[in-house]
Amino acid sequence: MNSSSQNPTRPALHPDDADEYASWFRCLADGTRLLVLNAVATADRAMTVGEIVDRVGVGQSTVSHHLRVLAEERFVHMQADGTRTLVTVNADCLQALPEAAARIMGFDPA
Amino acid sequence: MNSSSQNPTRPALHPDDADEYASWFRCLADGTRLLVLNAVATADRAMTVGEIVDRVGVGQSTVSHHLRVLAEERFVHMQADGTRTLVTVNADCLQALPEAAARIMGFDPA
DNA sequence: TCCAATAATCGACTATCGTCGATGGTCGAT
DNA sequence: ATCGACCATCGACGATAGTCGATTATTGGA
Numbered sequence: 558m559n560s561s562s563q564n565p566t567r568p569a570l571h572p573d574d575a576d577e578y579a580s581w582f583r584c585l586a587d588g589t590r591l592l593v594l595n596a597v598a599t600a601d602r603a604m605t606v607g608e609i610v611d612r613v614g615v616g617q618s619t620v621s622h623h624l625r626v627l628a629e630e631r632f633v634h635m636q637a638d639g640t641r642t643l644v645t646v647n648a649d650c651l652q653a654l655p656e657a658a659a660r661i662m663g664f665d666p667a
Numbered sequence: 668m669n670s671s672s673q674n675p676t677r678p679a680l681h682p683d684d685a686d687e688y689a690s691w692f693r694c695l696a697d698g699t700r701l702l703v704l705n706a707v708a709t710a711d712r713a714m715t716v717g718e719i720v721d722r723v724g725v726g727q728s729t730v731s732h733h734l735r736v737l738a739e740e741r742f743v744h745m746q747a748d749g750t751r752t753l754v755t756v757n758a759d760c761l762q763a764l765p766e767a768a769a770r771i772m773g774f775d776p777a
Numbered sequence: 778t779c780c781a782a783t784a785a786t787c788g789a790c791t792a793t794c795g796t797c798g799a800t801g802g803t804c805g806a807t
Numbered sequence: 808a809t810c811g812a813c814c815a816t817c818g819a820c821g822a823t824a825g826t827c828g829a830t831t832a833t834t835g836g837a
Contacts, residue, residue: 562718567709575705576698583696587795588686591771595685599677599773606814608672616797621815623795640804640813651768658761661701663709697825716784726827731785733825750783750834779837786831793824800817807810 567663578657584630589615590623594646597633603643677773688767694740699725700733704756707743713753 563569570578585591596612597604610620624644627633632650636643673679680688695701706722707714720730734754737743742760746753 562710562712562714564709564711569709570702570705572698572702575701579696579698579701582692583794585771586689586693586696588682588689589795591685591689592680592682595680595771595773598771599674599679600672601674602672604672607812615795617814618798618816619796625815637803637814640811642814646772648772651772654768655765658764661695661705661708662756662758662761663705693824699825717782725825727784728786728828729826735785747784747834750781752784781834781836783834784832787829789827791824791826794822796820796822798817798819800815802813802815804813805811807808 564663569663570661574660578661581630581657584626584632587623589613589619590626593620593623594627594632597644598646598648603636603645605641605643607641609644674773679773680771684770688771691740691767694736694742697733699723699729700736703730703733704737704742707754708756708758713746713755715751715753717751719754 585594592613593609596609606617606620606624609624610617613620624633624635628635630650631647634645634647636645695704702723703719706719716727716730716734719734720727723730734743734745738745740760741757744755744757746755
Protein backbone atom coordinates (compact mmCIF):
# COMPACT_ATOMS: atom_id res chain seq x y z
CA MET A 558 0.00 0.00 0.00
CA ASN A 559 1.01 3.51 -0.61
CA SER A 560 0.31 6.21 1.94
CA SER A 561 2.29 8.80 0.06
CA SER A 562 0.50 11.97 -0.87
CA GLN A 563 2.67 12.65 -3.88
CA ASN A 564 1.10 13.08 -7.25
CA PRO A 565 3.11 11.04 -9.76
CA THR A 566 2.44 13.58 -12.49
CA ARG A 567 4.16 16.35 -10.53
CA PRO A 568 7.85 15.68 -10.13
CA ALA A 569 9.55 16.56 -6.88
CA LEU A 570 12.29 19.14 -6.74
CA HIS A 571 15.82 17.86 -6.26
CA PRO A 572 17.58 19.47 -3.27
CA ASP A 573 20.38 20.65 -5.51
CA ASP A 574 17.92 22.34 -7.83
CA ALA A 575 16.18 23.90 -4.86
CA ASP A 576 19.44 25.44 -3.71
CA GLU A 577 20.13 26.68 -7.20
CA TYR A 578 16.75 28.33 -7.50
CA ALA A 579 17.08 29.72 -3.99
CA SER A 580 20.39 31.43 -4.70
CA TRP A 581 18.77 32.83 -7.76
CA PHE A 582 15.84 34.28 -5.86
CA ARG A 583 18.17 35.47 -3.11
CA CYS A 584 19.75 37.75 -5.68
CA LEU A 585 16.40 39.56 -5.96
CA ALA A 586 15.64 39.49 -2.23
CA ASP A 587 16.85 42.98 -1.36
CA GLY A 588 15.11 46.25 -2.12
CA THR A 589 18.24 48.24 -2.81
CA ARG A 590 19.51 45.58 -5.17
CA LEU A 591 16.22 45.64 -7.07
CA LEU A 592 16.57 49.41 -7.43
CA VAL A 593 20.07 48.96 -8.82
CA LEU A 594 18.84 46.36 -11.27
CA ASN A 595 15.87 48.51 -12.22
CA ALA A 596 18.08 51.53 -12.82
CA VAL A 597 20.20 49.54 -15.25
CA ALA A 598 17.19 47.89 -16.87
CA THR A 599 15.32 51.14 -17.49
CA ALA A 600 18.29 53.02 -18.92
CA ASP A 601 18.49 53.64 -22.63
CA ARG A 602 22.23 53.01 -22.61
CA ALA A 603 24.96 51.47 -20.48
CA MET A 604 25.29 53.07 -17.06
CA THR A 605 28.42 53.74 -15.07
CA VAL A 606 28.71 52.82 -11.42
CA GLY A 607 28.76 56.48 -10.44
CA GLU A 608 25.50 57.12 -12.26
CA ILE A 609 23.85 54.28 -10.40
CA VAL A 610 25.18 55.66 -7.12
CA ASP A 611 23.60 59.04 -7.83
CA ARG A 612 20.35 57.45 -8.85
CA VAL A 613 19.86 54.96 -6.04
CA GLY A 614 21.29 57.15 -3.31
CA VAL A 615 23.47 54.73 -1.35
CA GLY A 616 27.21 54.52 -0.91
CA GLN A 617 29.55 53.72 -3.78
CA SER A 618 30.87 50.57 -2.14
CA THR A 619 27.32 49.42 -1.56
CA VAL A 620 26.45 49.76 -5.23
CA SER A 621 29.64 48.00 -6.19
CA HIS A 622 28.74 45.15 -3.89
CA HIS A 623 25.25 44.78 -5.30
CA LEU A 624 26.53 44.89 -8.84
CA ARG A 625 28.92 42.07 -8.11
CA VAL A 626 26.09 39.97 -6.70
CA LEU A 627 23.92 40.73 -9.73
CA ALA A 628 26.77 39.94 -12.10
CA GLU A 629 27.53 36.61 -10.42
CA GLU A 630 24.00 35.46 -11.20
CA ARG A 631 24.27 37.04 -14.65
CA PHE A 632 21.49 39.55 -14.17
CA VAL A 633 23.84 42.27 -15.38
CA HIS A 634 26.99 42.44 -17.45
CA MET A 635 29.95 44.60 -16.47
CA GLN A 636 32.60 45.78 -18.86
CA ALA A 637 35.61 47.92 -18.05
CA ASP A 638 35.97 51.08 -20.11
CA GLY A 639 38.98 53.03 -19.04
CA THR A 640 38.50 54.10 -15.45
CA ARG A 641 34.79 53.50 -15.71
CA THR A 642 32.72 50.36 -15.66
CA LEU A 643 29.81 50.08 -18.02
CA VAL A 644 26.86 48.10 -16.73
CA THR A 645 24.16 46.61 -18.91
CA VAL A 646 21.22 44.38 -18.12
CA ASN A 647 20.83 40.78 -19.21
CA ALA A 648 17.16 40.60 -20.09
CA ASP A 649 17.17 36.85 -20.59
CA CYS A 650 17.75 36.06 -16.94
CA LEU A 651 14.48 37.42 -15.64
CA GLN A 652 12.63 35.57 -18.36
CA ALA A 653 13.65 32.27 -16.80
CA LEU A 654 11.72 33.23 -13.69
CA PRO A 655 8.36 31.79 -14.77
CA GLU A 656 10.01 28.48 -15.60
CA ALA A 657 11.54 28.27 -12.15
CA ALA A 658 8.14 28.94 -10.64
CA ALA A 659 6.67 26.13 -12.71
CA ARG A 660 9.30 23.69 -11.52
CA ILE A 661 8.62 24.58 -7.92
CA MET A 662 4.96 23.97 -8.47
CA GLY A 663 5.77 20.58 -9.92
CA PHE A 664 4.96 21.29 -13.52
CA ASP A 665 7.32 19.53 -15.85
CA PRO A 666 9.09 22.01 -18.15
CA ALA A 667 7.55 21.35 -21.50
CA MET B 668 20.10 69.83 -20.97
CA ASN B 669 19.43 66.32 -19.87
CA SER B 670 22.28 63.96 -19.08
CA SER B 671 19.97 61.31 -17.63
CA SER B 672 20.20 57.85 -19.10
CA GLN B 673 16.64 56.96 -18.24
CA ASN B 674 14.31 55.82 -20.93
CA PRO B 675 10.99 57.67 -20.50
CA THR B 676 9.06 54.66 -21.75
CA ARG B 677 10.37 52.48 -18.93
CA PRO B 678 9.07 53.62 -15.56
CA ALA B 679 11.37 53.47 -12.57
CA LEU B 680 10.59 51.30 -9.61
CA HIS B 681 9.38 53.03 -6.46
CA PRO B 682 11.49 52.16 -3.39
CA ASP B 683 8.40 50.94 -1.57
CA ASP B 684 7.54 48.63 -4.43
CA ALA B 685 11.11 47.42 -4.49
CA ASP B 686 10.92 46.45 -0.84
CA GLU B 687 7.61 44.72 -1.41
CA TYR B 688 8.97 42.67 -4.28
CA ALA B 689 12.11 41.96 -2.30
CA SER B 690 10.25 40.53 0.67
CA TRP B 691 8.33 38.44 -1.78
CA PHE B 692 11.45 37.03 -3.39
CA ARG B 693 13.05 36.59 0.03
CA CYS B 694 10.34 34.08 0.80
CA LEU B 695 11.71 31.91 -2.02
CA ALA B 696 15.37 32.53 -1.21
CA ASP B 697 16.04 29.40 0.84
CA GLY B 698 16.50 25.89 -0.50
CA THR B 699 14.78 24.15 2.38
CA ARG B 700 11.80 26.46 2.11
CA LEU B 701 11.50 25.72 -1.59
CA LEU B 702 11.49 22.00 -0.80
CA VAL B 703 8.70 22.55 1.71
CA LEU B 704 6.71 24.54 -0.82
CA ASN B 705 7.37 21.96 -3.52
CA ALA B 706 6.27 19.12 -1.25
CA VAL B 707 2.94 20.84 -0.67
CA ALA B 708 2.57 21.86 -4.31
CA THR B 709 3.19 18.38 -5.70
CA ALA B 710 0.88 16.58 -3.28
CA ASP B 711 -2.46 15.35 -4.51
CA ARG B 712 -4.09 16.30 -1.22
CA ALA B 713 -3.52 18.48 1.82
CA MET B 714 -0.40 17.56 3.78
CA THR B 715 0.16 17.57 7.51
CA VAL B 716 3.20 19.16 9.08
CA GLY B 717 4.50 15.74 10.13
CA GLU B 718 4.32 14.46 6.56
CA ILE B 719 6.33 17.42 5.35
CA VAL B 720 8.89 16.78 8.09
CA ASP B 721 9.33 13.18 6.93
CA ARG B 722 9.59 14.26 3.34
CA VAL B 723 12.01 17.13 3.61
CA GLY B 724 14.13 15.61 6.36
CA VAL B 725 14.63 18.54 8.70
CA GLY B 726 13.43 19.18 12.24
CA GLN B 727 9.77 19.72 13.05
CA SER B 728 10.33 23.21 14.39
CA THR B 729 12.20 24.09 11.24
CA VAL B 730 9.32 23.03 9.02
CA SER B 731 6.88 24.90 11.24
CA HIS B 732 9.01 28.01 10.89
CA HIS B 733 9.18 27.78 7.11
CA LEU B 734 5.45 27.18 6.84
CA ARG B 735 4.77 30.31 8.82
CA VAL B 736 6.98 32.34 6.48
CA LEU B 737 5.27 30.84 3.43
CA ALA B 738 1.84 31.47 4.91
CA GLU B 739 2.62 35.10 5.71
CA GLU B 740 3.29 35.73 2.03
CA ARG B 741 0.27 33.60 1.15
CA PHE B 742 2.18 30.93 -0.72
CA VAL B 743 0.41 28.29 1.35
CA HIS B 744 -2.77 28.07 3.39
CA MET B 745 -2.87 26.40 6.79
CA GLN B 746 -6.00 25.08 8.43
CA ALA B 747 -6.26 23.43 11.83
CA ASP B 748 -7.87 19.97 11.83
CA GLY B 749 -7.92 18.52 15.31
CA THR B 750 -4.39 18.11 16.50
CA ARG B 751 -3.11 18.31 12.97
CA THR B 752 -2.59 21.21 10.59
CA LEU B 753 -3.52 20.74 6.96
CA VAL B 754 -1.38 22.64 4.50
CA THR B 755 -2.38 23.45 0.94
CA VAL B 756 -0.69 25.48 -1.75
CA ASN B 757 -1.94 28.77 -3.14
CA ALA B 758 -1.22 28.43 -6.82
CA ASP B 759 -2.10 32.02 -7.65
CA CYS B 760 0.85 33.52 -5.82
CA LEU B 761 3.56 32.14 -8.05
CA GLN B 762 1.66 33.30 -11.10
CA ALA B 763 2.31 36.90 -10.11
CA LEU B 764 6.03 36.27 -10.49
CA PRO B 765 6.25 37.15 -14.20
CA GLU B 766 4.51 40.46 -13.58
CA ALA B 767 6.99 41.36 -10.87
CA ALA B 768 9.83 40.56 -13.22
CA ALA B 769 8.30 42.81 -15.85
CA ARG B 770 8.03 45.71 -13.42
CA ILE B 771 11.65 45.34 -12.42
CA MET B 772 12.64 45.43 -16.05
CA GLY B 773 10.63 48.61 -16.47
CA PHE B 774 7.81 47.22 -18.54
CA ASP B 775 4.53 48.83 -17.65
CA PRO B 776 1.96 46.20 -16.61
CA ALA B 777 -0.52 46.22 -19.45
C1' DT C 778 -9.42 11.99 33.88
C1' DC C 779 -5.19 10.66 31.99
C1' DC C 780 -2.38 9.89 28.15
C1' DA C 781 -0.55 10.09 23.48
C1' DA C 782 -0.10 12.67 19.37
C1' DT C 783 0.54 16.79 16.90
C1' DA C 784 2.30 21.19 16.12
C1' DA C 785 3.50 25.97 17.78
C1' DT C 786 6.68 28.55 20.47
C1' DC C 787 10.96 29.60 22.93
C1' DG C 788 15.92 30.15 23.57
C1' DA C 789 20.31 29.73 21.87
C1' DC C 790 23.75 29.36 18.54
C1' DT C 791 25.84 30.12 14.11
C1' DA C 792 26.09 31.88 9.57
C1' DT C 793 25.08 35.15 6.31
C1' DC C 794 23.98 39.72 4.68
C1' DG C 795 23.65 44.91 3.94
C1' DT C 796 25.85 49.01 4.88
C1' DC C 797 29.44 52.19 5.58
C1' DG C 798 34.08 54.43 5.69
C1' DA C 799 38.67 53.90 4.40
C1' DT C 800 42.07 52.21 1.54
C1' DG C 801 44.18 50.64 -2.71
C1' DG C 802 44.62 50.17 -7.67
C1' DT C 803 43.99 51.48 -12.46
C1' DC C 804 43.42 54.50 -16.18
C1' DG C 805 43.66 58.93 -18.69
C1' DA C 806 45.04 63.60 -18.91
C1' DT C 807 48.23 67.19 -17.96
C1' DA D 808 55.82 61.66 -13.54
C1' DT D 809 52.10 63.43 -11.15
C1' DC D 810 47.48 64.16 -10.38
C1' DG D 811 42.61 63.36 -10.33
C1' DA D 812 38.63 60.49 -11.44
C1' DC D 813 36.63 56.19 -10.97
C1' DC D 814 35.80 51.85 -9.05
C1' DA D 815 37.04 47.44 -6.39
C1' DT D 816 38.28 45.64 -2.14
C1' DC D 817 38.86 45.43 2.84
C1' DG D 818 37.48 45.54 7.65
C1' DA D 819 34.03 46.25 10.83
C1' DC D 820 29.57 46.57 12.64
C1' DG D 821 24.69 45.53 13.45
C1' DA D 822 20.83 43.08 11.84
C1' DT D 823 18.59 39.24 10.06
C1' DA D 824 17.80 34.41 9.18
C1' DG D 825 18.07 29.13 9.49
C1' DT D 826 18.53 25.33 12.46
C1' DC D 827 18.09 22.62 16.43
C1' DG D 828 16.52 20.83 20.97
C1' DA D 829 13.37 21.51 24.63
C1' DT D 830 9.17 23.04 26.24
C1' DT D 831 4.34 24.12 26.06
C1' DA D 832 -0.45 24.06 24.42
C1' DT D 833 -4.25 21.83 22.38
C1' DT D 834 -6.83 18.10 20.74
C1' DG D 835 -8.75 13.38 20.59
C1' DG D 836 -9.08 8.91 22.37
C1' DA D 837 -8.95 5.33 26.05
